Amino acid sequence: MTQINWSEKVNPVVRNLPPSGIRRFFDLVAEMKGVISLGVGEPDFVTPWHIREACIYSLEKGYTMYTSNWGLLELREAVAADVEGTYNIKYNPRDEILITVGVSEAMDLAMRVLLEPGDEVLIPEPSYVSYAPCTTLAGGVPVFIPTGMENGFRISAEQVQSLITPRTKVLLLCYPNNPTGAIMDREELLKIAEVAKQNDLMVVSDEIYDRLTYVGQHTCMASLPGMQDRTVLLNGFSKAYAMTGWRVGYAAGHPDIIGAMTKIHQYTMLCTSITAQMAAMEALKNGQPAMRHMVENYNRRRNLVVQAFRDMGLPCYEPGGAFYAFPQISGTGLNCEEFAEELLKQEQVALVPGNAFGPSGEGFVRVSYAASLDDLSEAFRRMSRFVRRYGVRPKIISTPKQMANGQSA
Amino acid sequence: MDNITRQILDLLRENAKLTPEEIAVMLKIDMVEVRGIIKDLEDNKIILNYQTMINWEKIGEEKVIALIEVRITPQRDVGFDAIAERIYRFPEVRSMHLMSGTYDLAIFVEGSSMKEIAHFVSTKLATIEGVISTASYFVLKTYKQNGVIIEDNEEDRRLMVSP
Numbered sequence: 001m002t003q004i005n006w007s008e009k010v011n012p013v014v015r016n017l018p019p020s021g022i023r024r025f026f027d028l029v030a031e032m033k034g035v036i037s038l039g040v041g042e043p044d045f046v047t048p049w050h051i052r053e054a055c056i057y058s059l060e061k062g063y064t065m066y067t068s069n070w071g072l073l074e075l076r077e078a079v080a081a082d083v084e085g086t087y088n089i090k091y092n093p094r095d096e097i098l099i100t101v102g103v104s105e106a107m108d109l110a111m112r113v114l115l116e117p118g119d120e121v122l123i124p125e126p127s128y129v130s131y132a133p134c135t136t137l138a139g140g141v142p143v144f145i146p147t148g149m150e151n152g153f154r155i156s157a158e159q160v161q162s163l164i165t166p167r168t169k170v171l172l173l174c175y176p177n178n179p180t181g182a183i184m185d186r187e188e189l190l191k192i193a194e195v196a197k198q199n200d201l202m203v204v205s206d207e208i209y210d211r212l213t214y215v216g217q218h219t220c221m222a223s224l225p226g227m228q229d230r231t232v233l234l235n236g237f238s239k240a241y242a243m244t245g246w247r248v249g250y251a252a253g254h255p256d257i258i259g260a261m262t263k264i265h266q267y268t269m270l271c272t273s274i275t276a277q278m279a280a281m282e283a284l285k286n287g288q289p290a291m292r293h294m295v296e297n298y299n300r301r302r303n304l305v306v307q308a309f310r311d312m313g314l315p316c317y318e319p320g321g322a323f324y325a326f327p328q329i330s331g332t333g334l335n336c337e338e339f340a341e342e343l344l345k346q347e348q349v350a351l352v353p354g355n356a357f358g359p360s361g362e363g364f365v366r367v368s369y370a371a372s373l374d375d376l377s378e379a380f381r382r383m384s385r386f387v388r389r390y391g392v393r394p395k396i397i398s399t400p401k402q403m404a405n406g407q408s409a
Numbered sequence: 410m411d412n413i414t415r416q417i418l419d420l421l422r423e424n425a426k427l428t429p430e431e432i433a434v435m436l437k438i439d440m441v442e443v444r445g446i447i448k449d450l451e452d453n454k455i456i457l458n459y460q461t462m463i464n465w466e467k468i469g470e471e472k473v474i475a476l477i478e479v480r481i482t483p484q485r486d487v488g489f490d491a492i493a494e495r496i497y498r499f500p501e502v503r504s505m506h507l508m509s510g511t512y513d514l515a516i517f518v519e520g521s522s523m524k525e526i527a528h529f530v531s532t533k534l535a536t537i538e539g540v541i542s543t544a545s546y547f548v549l550k551t552y553k554q555n556g557v558i559i560e561d562n563e564e565d566r567r568l569m570v571s572p
Binding site for chain 1: 434565568570571572
């Protein structure tokens with residue numbers, strides 16, 4: 001009897017798609033006890049109670065049915081008002097906003113709508129793990145824009161320009177960035193917008209971390225002159241409102257693009273869960289104080305984390321957004337995977353090797369500070385011990401001089 | 410009050426254990442400055458005290474807490490304050506508020522038994538001149554105090570590693 005090779009039944013595009021770089025590491029962590037994890041890509045806060053309570057109430061009231069494919073109109077109106085209030089851009093909630101199952105779905109839809117086979121997508125890296133696979137699955141070709149610590153993990157208009165070919169269709173932006181915490185400044189984005197316009201590129205901008213910006217103001221790509229129709233703006237509730245598991249996001253853009261995305265969405269997803277949409281509505285309505293409280297907390301921890309790495313002797317660029325630090329660990333002589341694996345084995349601290357987010361992440365690790373202060377301090381104690389073993393010396397910390405009478409010198 | 414002082418107060422209110430070093434790093438200011446601000450706040454009695462919240466039940470310690478509603482006669486010139494002081498000076502009184510509504514003082518009294526509290530109310534509190542009446546209610550269970558949920562079972566349920 002001939003053996004059937006079942007894996008050959010799988011579409012080669014999918015078969016050849018590399019599995020997420022995090023997977024192997026995840027399995028390793030799962031086997032261990034007493035691990036402090038700084039490897040988590042989601043808030044350590046639970047969804048604020050008023051949002052959970054509103055969801056319970058909606059279930060009690062029997063909101064358990066399908067919604068419009070586009071999502072609840074009331075939620076789309078609230079999203080439109082929120083975007084307008086924050087960035088001064090107007091979207092028509094009737095045909096320019098689509099509620100999706102997180103930004104993940106919105107990303108997939110945007111790529112499928114925009115790409116024809118062989119079209120190229122410019123993607124900054126290191127960056128979130130799904131951009132390249134979504135591009136490939138939609139028939140596109142990912143073309144990476146490498147970034148490094150020397151330029152704060154930012155891309156430049158020149159870089160974008162230099163990578164453009166006749167097949168370039170989409171420029172993907174992802175700032176504030178996971179895993180580096182990098183943010184883009186307005187001046188550079190203006191130049192990049194010019195490049196996009198001159199070369200007739202569509203921009204897909206994943207701004208899920210926009211509210212988690214600690215230095216200056218976040219610039220929304222769609223708010224730049226002439227960019228609203230050219231940009232597919234993706235955002236959601238996961239990070240700002242600690243609602244990762246609810247899976248609610250949205251896409252905003254030109255009605256032709258959003259309409260096309262809605263077409264796929266209606267056949268593949270029908271609609272985002274109504275329960276989650278009801279919760280998202282409450283988040284927009286009454287969630288601002290809790291959100292500000294969380295952002296303030298992240299910011300304080302961010303300062304602690306950056307200081308801790310500097311004290312350890314690991315160079316760490318100061319992240320301007322998201323809740324990640326991206327210290328350089330090459331001084332230990334280990335590569336990022338060895339570093340993560342040995343740190344886990346020797347000190348039971350989990351973090352994510354930088355190369356899981358792209359080749360430029362080699363030599364770095366992603367440290368999530370969405371963790372309690374106690375966990376952070378204990379993890380840093382263990383990490384300092386660990387890097388000392390590999391010859392990294394902590395910087396001499398000069399304590400502020402204090403005179404006998406208590407006045408500062 | 411300036412923003413830095415406000416932020417220091419917010420931090421210490423949440424966690425009094427934070428050291429000036431930690432606060433300085435978190436707020437990106439000089440540690441000496443943090444020490445100075447905290448000292449001023451203490452000197453000016455803006456920061457009154459640092460206490461620890463303890464779940465006594467977990468070490469088998471019995472604490473009985475009662476809410477006593479007290480009606481009193483206000484006095485000329487001093488209003489409620491003079492009688493209030495006579496009451497809150499008792500160490501048995503853990504917290505006390507002047508209330509609007511049908512009674513005047515809400516007093517939380519702590520003791521090691523119901524009998525002890527009953528004794529305090531009948532021999533000390535009710536006999537103070539100007540106290541018209543008392544009504545005692547014993548606490549059966551504390552769910553939340555000072556913003557802290559006593560038995561919070563909401564642990565971290567996130568995956569250990571996620572992108």
